[in-house]
Amino acid sequence: MRLENVTVFCFFASYLCALVLELTQFLRQSVTMKWSSLGLTFAGLIAQTIYLVERSRQTDLPPLLGSSHDWLLVSAWLAVVWFLGMKVWDSRLSIGIFVLPLVLVLVGTSQFASSEPNPRVGISYWGSLLHAALWVFGILGVILAMIVSVMYLLQHRRLKHKRAELPALHLLSLERLNRINWWLIVCSVPLLTLGMITGLWMSYLAQSSSDPVSLANSTFVAFSLIWLGMAVLFGWLVVSRKATGRLVAWRTMLACTFLLVTLLAIKFLSVDGIHARELI
Numbered sequence: 001m002r003l004e005n006v007t008v009f010c011f012f013a014s015y016l017c018a019l020v021l022e023l024t025q026f027l028r029q030s031v032t033m034k035w036s037s038l039g040l041t042f043a044g045l046i047a048q049t050i051y052l053v054e055r056s057r058q059t060d061l062p063p064l065l066g067s068s069h070d071w072l073l074v075s076a077w078l079a080v081v082w083f084l085g086m087k088v089w090d091s092r093l094s095i096g097i098f099v100l101p102l103v104l105v106l107v108g109t110s111q112f113a114s115s116e117p118n119p120r121v122g123i124s125y126w127g128s129l130l131h132a133a134l135w136v137f138g139i140l141g142v143i144l145a146m147i148v149s150v151m152y153l154l155q156h157r158r159l160k161h162k163r164a165e166l167p168a169l170h171l172l173s174l175e176r177l178n179r180i181n182w183w184l185i186v187c188s189v190p191l192l193t194l195g196m197i198t199g200l201w202m203s204y205l206a207q208s209s210s211d212p213v214s215l216a217n218s219t220f221v222a223f224s225l226i227w228l229g230m231a232v233l234f235g236w237l238v239v240s241r242k243a244t245g246r247l248v249a250w251r252t253m254l255a256c257t258f259l260l261v262t263l264l265a266i267k268f269l270s271v272d273g274i275h276a277r278e279l280i
Helices: 008-024 031-059 068-089 096-110 119-123 125-160 174-206 218-239 246-269
Strands: none
Touching: 008 031, 008 096, 031 068, 031 096, 068 096, 068 125, 096 125, 125 174
16 A cells, blocks of 8 residues: 555544454453554554655645644644553553543544645744644643543542442552643643743744734634633642642643633634634
8 A cells, every 4th residue: 555545544443443442341351452452553653654754745844834734633643652652661551541532533623624734834944843842742741631630530539439440440549640640730831831932933023924913813812811721720730739639630631621622722713823824
């Protein structure tokens, strides 16, 4: 098969089949199904890598700068890499049922995003690359923090009711999950902050171009509100680093959900910001 014939459906189907096999573990434990799920996930990652490389070759831009379509796929690709890395670290962990649904959402959503390159990349190539990288890693941290929060709440509920651990749902201890959650948020917020700052700088540079961007628009107002909310959460986590309990998980999960929904809405509905032209 020619590499350029690899489509989004190829790796979407691989991830979907891998998730189905993960769910079958709740019905019947099977080592064969477990390794088949990992094999399908890895095959999907290879197919997605080939697709992104081909897209980069066609647009002559790295995937982060190619388009909204490519940006979402890079986020999904990084989440899959994290998932496989965690499985290598501890193969008993049951994280596929948490990560794969979000990966499928990102891959599926990419089909509705523009695949046209953003013409404003030419304003500052390296500035655009830095801006995109900061945002994609910041969003990845937010996604992972939300996943860890869900895992924390499930583990907390199980221990509270003194229930035995399901063989198909092996999770880390509450202490480890809380620590991972803390680090993910503490690392994500500065990345998102720097991403917003570089975005403002790119918009400032665009003022002298033939296609200027107004800073007084709904996109920048929304980004500012998002940053303010995440900054408050960041400060709360730093001050109460030793705080434990499901309150931490609930606050993180709600904040992350709000952030992701708002970012996706901005990504698809914005018509007056630095990303607007690539959404048309």
